[in-house]
Amino acid sequence: MTDLRESARRRYFPDLTLRTQDDKEVRFYDDLIKGKIVTINFFYSKCEDVCPIVTSNLVKVQELLGDQVGRKVFMYSFSLKPKEDTPKAMKEYAEMHGVRPGWTFLTGKPEDLELLRRKLGFTTPDLRADKDVTNHTGNIRYGNEPFMLWGACPGMADPQWIAESVEWMVRPDAVHLPHEHTPAHPDAPRPEHRHHERPAA
Amino acid sequence: MYFNVFGEKVSKGRFKQMVNAFKNRQELIAAGLTSRRDLLKLGLLSASGMLLAKHGLSARAQTATTPTSTSPGSFNLCLPGNQAASPTTRAFVEPLPIMPLAQTVPVSSLSPAPTIAPNTAGGEVRAASHQAPLLNPSMFPFPPPRVYQVRQHAIQAVQSPDLPTQTIWAFDDGFHATSPGPTYRANYGVPQLVRNINALPPANQNGGFGMPSVTTHLHNGHTPSESDGNPCDFYPSGNFCDQYYPNVLAGFSFDHRPTGDINESLSTLWYHDHRVDFTAQNTYKGLLGFYCLFNQFDTGDETTGFRLPSFPQFDIPLAFADKVYDPTTGLLAFDLFNLDGILGDKFLVNGKIQPFLQVQPRRYRFRLLDTGPSRFYEFFLTDPNHLGANNPFFVIANDGNLLPAPVQVTSVRIGVAERVDVIIDFSSFAGKTLYLENRLRQINGMGPVPPQGLVPGQVECSDAFGNLLSDILPAGQGNLLLQFRVSGTKVVDNSVNPMLDHPTFYALPDTTATPRVTRTFQFDRLNGQWSINGQFMDCNHFRFLVQQNSVENWILFNATGDWTHPIHIHLEEHQILSRNRVPPPLAVEHSRKDVTQLRQNERVLLFFRFRDWLGKYPLHCHNVIHEDHAMMGLWNVQPQGDTVLRP
CATH class of the missing domain: 2.60.40.420 (Cupredoxins -  blue copper proteins)
Incomplete structure (x- = not known):
């Protein structure tokens, strides 16, 4: 079992040195991932398109997960523009969104963040589209490192549903009773946030 | 800047090497060394039929010793x-394995005994009571004439004599534990019940991937919702679900009473895990099998009916x-x-x-x-x-x-x-x-x-x-x-x-009926998120209501450009009316379908009749990686439907 964990670590989790919004140095694997249940997304603080939606969604997820965050579940947002996302800029961004403890924003050397983005699969095979950072701002990874359980969901999904997905990582062997079988009339259409994948200009 | 096939930055020197490797291969091909024998003679082809990584012949081989997840492939060199x-x-x-036929068990061997309402106290996880026996107990008796009990559990399997024994997940009917699982030999007019027990190891023993909570979908089945294996109806180890398969033709309660439309006959179905967000991992780990459905024409006996090659000896x-x-x-x-x-x-x-x-x-x-x-x-x-x-x-x-x-x-x-x-x-x-x-x-x-x-x-x-x-x-x-x-x-x-x-089989059901509604589904990728009409999979949210026993047309629209998505719709089959406004060019697509390839830059128009059963069903991309990452939506069949155009 430890061999498998070790091979997952080698494949996905380089032990890079990163910097938090509190200007604290941390190691990606040893401090952030090892032995933990986590959520992972990528953002940049000047992003005006989707990041604020995803971040405010995650704020609601943090509320829904309650005091598990910071104890059982750790939330991480990694910068797509580490040069401009200084610890100070990230701290302002976090405060602006009402982020509470247990959720860490991370920056570092551009090449390190780029490696992390690729290792964690925030990519697209069309190399032109891959250069547009906004194409990597949507998804959220969730996982339980010691159990080697990893999934992902859209950051723009309903916060209730995202929180439920994270709960599977906390209690993977528990019964989650079937969802509603007979529906009320479907909800009114939700606001649409359209941003097609496109190559960088 | 130069990139290798994994999308990683490489030096100019390495890139040149890659291009040369590619040229080498092209030259070999140009020189006429295309036959297996020629390449084998030169020692350039492995016994497996793959081109060998020799002397830089394969650009991939050198980078490939370090497995990486960042491997998008490159169109520039088509690698x-x-x-x-x-x-x-x-x-x-090694010989091709032929999956064993699933064996029935006496209903008395099931403990607890099966019930029409979900036996939640007894460990069953099912969304609703069995519709079929409640609708028509003489046509769909309870318990039905055939009963199976399968357990999903880990097994040791040899997938190649040159690889170590693998721990994978299998279906076990009590007689054989295999992956792919035992093949059901089912018959129209003979309903069956499958007690599906999750006996997978706990999550911390998943062997590196896989979610030990399951819901088994009978793919292509005209199945009541509670037995369909809906992605949201998953259950963990130690629990079970009784799935009632009526094996009945579509239309039996509506436009083709009492036995259904023979031209809606199904034959090759399969079953697979459909656990929301984890279908890819769980099916990759082995949770799938075949379900072959026979009738008086497709008999499995080459001396009767359509006289198709006899099952299972010549029908594999x-x-x-x-x-x-x-x-x-x-x-x-x-x-x-x-x-x-x-x-x-x-x-x-x-x-x-x-x-x-x-x-x-x-x-x-x-x-x-x-x-x-x-x-x-x-x-x-x-x-x-x-x-x-x-x-x-x-x-x-x-x-x-x-x-x-x-x-x-x-x-x-x-x-x-x-x-x-x-x-x-x-x-x-x-x-x-x-x-x-x-x-x-x-x-x-x-x-x-x-x-x-x-x-x-x-x-x-x-x-x-x-x-x-x-x-x-x-x-x-x-x-x-x-x-x-x-x-x-x-x-x-x-x-x-x-x-x-010059045999003929079934005629195609008529598609000229006026649809109650024509709905449009745009398949897209929004900031990396797979989506349908700008929305994402959510077990707590239904997109729209289909009216029971009605006709609908659906437009599938590919907004992802160069991607191809195999789109699957549960419950009822469809026919492809057009691809980019012209009838499908391939003769084999003039057929009933349950998965339609939504190809590059396409708009596909589908015809549906939704009949007989009520409840929730999904539509989704069946590239299971896209499916698991929210390119899926739930809809629901109810006596009264809606007319939402872009749900």
Whole structure:
């Protein structure tokens, strides 16, 4: 079992040195991932398109997960523009969104963040589209490192549903009773946030 | 800047090396060294039929020793990504496994006894009471005449003699524990109940990937919602679900009372895990099998009905899968951090890497199934000694639905979850060795590379000189999947001869009825998120209500440009009315379908009749990586429907 964990670590989790919004140095694997249940997304603080939606969604997820965050579940947002996302800029961004403890924003050397983005699969095979950072701002990874359980969901999904997905990582062997079988009339259409994948200009 | 096939930055020197390697291969091909024998003689081809990584011949091999998740493949040089260079395995040394037939058990052996309402206190997780016996207890008795009990649990399996024993997940009917699981031999008019027990190990013993909570979907079944295996109805180890399969023709309670529309007969179904967000991992780990449904025409006996080759001796289900094995440990590996689609470099049929099958020189029916996770296949019959020869065969069913009549082809393409039933006549190949070969060029999760003749703006798949490469590889240079060893002794063949007998099967149900509503579904990728109409999978949210016993048209629109998505819709089959406003060009697509390939820049119009059953069902992309990452939506059949146009 430890061999498998070790091979997952080698494949996905380089032990890079990163910097938090509190200007604290941390190691990606040893401090952030090892032995933990986590959520992972990528953002940049000047992003005006989707990041604020995803971040405010995650704020609601943090509320829904309650005091598990910071104890059982750790939330991480990694910068797509580490040069401009200084610890100070990230701290302002976090405060602006009402982020509470247990959720860490991370920056570092551009090449390190780029490696992390690729290792964690925030990519697209069309190399032109891959250069547009906004194409990597949507998804959220969730996982339980010691159990080697990893999934992902859209950051723009309903916060209730995202929180439920994270709960599977906390209690993977528990019964989650079937969802509603007979529906009320479907909800009114939700606001649409359209941003097609496109190559960088 | 230069990138390798994994999308990683490389030095100019390394890039040059890569281009040279590619040129080498092109030169070899240009020099006419295309035959297997020639390449084998030069030691450039492995026994597995793959080009060897010799003297820099393969650009991939050098980077491949470090497995990486960041392997998108590159269109610029048309090189595959996503391939972590599994250890070498010999090909065609082990026989094709034939899955055992599922065995029934006496209903008295089930404990607790099955109940119409979910037995939640007894450990059952089911969304609602069984609709069928409540609707018509004489047609759908409870308990039904056939009862099965299957347990899903871990087994040890040998997928190649050159790899270590693998721990995978299997279905066990109490007599055989296999992956693919036992094959159901089901009959119209004989309802059955499957008690499906989750006995998988706890999550912390998943062996590196897989979620030990399950919901088993009967793919293509005209199944009441509570037994459909809805992705949201998953349950953990220690629990069970009783699934009632009515084995009834669509329309039995509506427009074709009392027995249903014979032209809606199904034949090749399959079952697979459908756990929301984890279907890719769980099916990759082995949770799938076949369900063959017979009736008075498709009898499984070549002396009766349509006289199709006899089941199971000459009618053989084939489950195709491509997988990756860790280059160091040789253990089955799954790329946990890929949202585009996963390609393997090892090809399994019925759970073995590149097996062989001894056949007689006569007609066989093969039921070909693409189990994914993400690869499309285009199957050809290849004679290694006559690579230039076209070897025709007959397609008799699309997605398991018999066509109006057999269609002769030299190749057939399927995407994930699609099936084709084919008849191959080996009588003119006595004593020879043939291959079932996949010649489709696919280098990443986007789907097959574009065919030649591109519209402006599409990605190109080109060689080092900028020449466009076609989506079809030359004969002998694709993936040799299965070897047929044809015996030399002439045998009796009572099965229908599509070439001479000109058989016909079922007529296509009428599609001229006026739809109650025409809905549009736009499949898109928004900031990396797979979406349908800008929304995402959510078990707590229904998109729209379909009115029971009504006709609808659905437009599937591909907003992702160069990607191809195999779109699957539960409960009812559909027919493709048009692709980009013209009838589908391929004869085999004039058929009933449950998965439709939504190809590059396409708009596809589908015809549906929703009949008989109520409740929730999904529509989704069946590239299981896209499906797991929210390219799915729930809808619901109710007595009163809505008319939401873009749900």
